[in-house]
Amino acid sequence: MLEIKDLHKSFGSHEVLKGLDLSVQQGDVVAVLGPSGSGKTTLLRCLNFLETAQSGTMNFDGDLFNLKYITKKEIASVRKKTAFVFQNYNLFRNKTALQNVTEGLIIARKLSKKEALEKGMYALDKVGLSAKYDAYPHQLSGGQQQRVAIARALASDPEIIYFDEPTSALDPTLIGEVLSVMRKLAEEGMTMLVVTHEMNFARNVSNKVIFMMDGEIIETKTAKDFFNNPEQACIKTFLRTYLNSDEGSQSYELRRVNEEV
Amino acid sequence: MADEHLLAIIVDSFWKILLPGLTMTIPLTIISFTLALLLAVIAALVQFADLKGLKQLARFYIWVFRGTPLLVQLFVVFYGLPNIGILIDPFPAAVLVFSFNEGAYCAETIRSALESVPKGQFEAGLCVGMSYMQIMRRIILPQALRTAFPPLSNSLIAMVKDTSLAANITVSEMFMATQRIVARTYEPLLLYIEVGLIYLLFSSVLTFLQRLGEKKLSTYGNQEG
Numbered sequence: 361m362l363e364i365k366d367l368h369k370s371f372g373s374h375e376v377l378k379g380l381d382l383s384v385q386q387g388d389v390v391a392v393l394g395p396s397g398s399g400k401t402t403l404l405r406c407l408n409f410l411e412t413a414q415s416g417t418m419n420f421d422g423d424l425f426n427l428k429y430i431t432k433k434e435i436a437s438v439r440k441k442t443a444f445v446f447q448n449y450n451l452f453r454n455k456t457a458l459q460n461v462t463e464g465l466i467i468a469r470k471l472s473k474k475e476a477l478e479k480g481m482y483a484l485d486k487v488g489l490s491a492k493y494d495a496y497p498h499q500l501s502g503g504q505q506q507r508v509a510i511a512r513a514l515a516s517d518p519e520i521i522y523f524d525e526p527t528s529a530l531d532p533t534l535i536g537e538v539l540s541v542m543r544k545l546a547e548e549g550m551t552m553l554v555v556t557h558e559m560n561f562a563r564n565v566s567n568k569v570i571f572m573m574d575g576e577i578i579e580t581k582t583a584k585d586f587f588n589n590p591e592q593a594c595i596k597t598f599l600r601t602y603l604n605s606d607e608g609s610q611s612y613e614l615r616r617v618n619e620e621v
Numbered sequence: 622m623a624d625e626h627l628l629a630i631i632v633d634s635f636w637k638i639l640l641p642g643l644t645m646t647i648p649l650t651i652i653s654f655t656l657a658l659l660l661a662v663i664a665a666l667v668q669f670a671d672l673k674g675l676k677q678l679a680r681f682y683i684w685v686f687r688g689t690p691l692l693v694q695l696f697v698v699f700y701g702l703p704n705i706g707i708l709i710d711p712f713p714a715a716v717l718v719f720s721f722n723e724g725a726y727c728a729e730t731i732r733s734a735l736e737s738v739p740k741g742q743f744e745a746g747l748c749v750g751m752s753y754m755q756i757m758r759r760i761i762l763p764q765a766l767r768t769a770f771p772p773l774s775n776s777l778i779a780m781v782k783d784t785s786l787a788a789n790i791t792v793s794e795m796f797m798a799t800q801r802i803v804a805r806t807y808e809p810l811l812l813y814i815e816v817g818l819i820y821l822l823f824s825s826v827l828t829f830l831q832r833l834g835e836k837k838l839s840t841y842g843n844q845e846g
Binding site: 408409410436439440442443444446448450451452453454455463464467468469496497498512516 | 739741742744745746747748749750751752755759760763764767840841
């Protein structure tokens with residue numbers, strides 16, 4: 361469904377992505393793991409054109425695009441089929457929860473107001489927040505804001521949702537509610553590309569893991585294989601650090617929400 | 622005896638000062654400030670959008686009008702321009718100068734408010750498929766204007782008082798009316814305090830309106846993210 365070839369991205373003289381290849385099939389839940397600064401977020405931002413890549417091609421649903429010379433029209437056509445969930449939610453601060461979900465539907469997709477409201481309420485219901493439809497973002501907790509952001513992503517019926525560290529800005533007690541919404545989506549067959557540091561999510565929910573380091577993908581495996589039979593030394597070290605902290609030093613609450621997920 | 626005389630002057634002059642306030646000072650302020658806001662939004666947007674050429678033009682405009690005294694600008698337009706054949710009546714000349722002068726200040730207020738809206742708001746708009754103009758109109762500008770509201774109210778209050786400078790180019794507004802009465806009655810202390818109090822009254826009404834406006838705008842909070 362989505363295929364990327366030879367994606368390069370530099371900021372100034374600093375090369376952040378050094379020629380990535382990656383493919384996502386429909387229904388895949390791909391976890392993108394790796395240490396901080398390895399280019400995971402930049403990869404996601406390039407896929408949705410929030411950053412312009414220096415070179416590379418994208419095959420989306422059989423349509424081939426050159427990432428460097430992609431036109432505004434092409435960008436719009438790809439964005440129409442995708443959705444993005446940000447680390448710090450980025451809900452429109454001047455809109456209510458429901459308006460956040462319907463804004464894109466009414467303004468960008470030209471749905472009728474009635475249709476948009478129906479879709480909006482349905483999406484909010486899906487993330488368990490239909491009762492809060494009238495609340496402004498500042499009246500919601502971080503976890504609730506992120507769930508509204510997921511509802512906003514869902515409402516446009518995307519073919520794939522990109523998640524950029526969706527739980528990294530959250531208080532540990534609020535991570536669980538967001539992860540369980542994401543798990544539900546995964547079970548319903550939504551195609552997802554998730555940059556995350558939540559090892560339990562990667563292990564239990566995703567079916568594929570991509571491991572990045574220094575701007576390169578150094579491993580692509582099934583989730584099972586990745587966690588059970590790590591081969592490369594740096595991945596072993598990475599897993600040891602994260603899994604130890606998952607089991608050892610975390611608070612009781614965090615362990616509990618992780619177990620739930 | 623003396624007290625009664627003074628009281629008579631106060632009562633007699635009150636309407637004579639207030640009336641030009643209502644017919645000149647207030648219209649001058651409202652018209653000029655409206656035009657100033659229009660100019661300011663345009664000058665702020667072309668800078669924010671980084672439109673080559675127009676951005677430099679906006680910077681030049683702000684540089685000139687912020688960098689020279691308001692009184693000098695009034696004199697150049699009203700007394701200076703006739704030299705090259707451009708004659709403008711006092712009231713429109715005042716409107717012209719006040720709106721361009723105030724617009725320069727408000728442009729900076731609005732530009733900084735636009736820049737204070739987190740980048741993520743824009744990116745979220747892109748990701749739900751909105752165009753640049755749609756995001757500006759529906760997401761960025763409303764948030765920026767809310768941030769800009771208190772400093773813009775500040776500018777408006779300052780402008781009410783600055784309109785007194787228009788007396789220098791023969792606009793018969795409140796201050797000029799007062800000067801005329803002083804020339805007749807020789808009671809400068811009393812009358813200038815009186816006109817000062819009327820300006821204070823106008824400003825107080827605006828301060829009250831500002832508070833109402835801020836309350837209305839506070840429906841969505843002021844937190845980051």
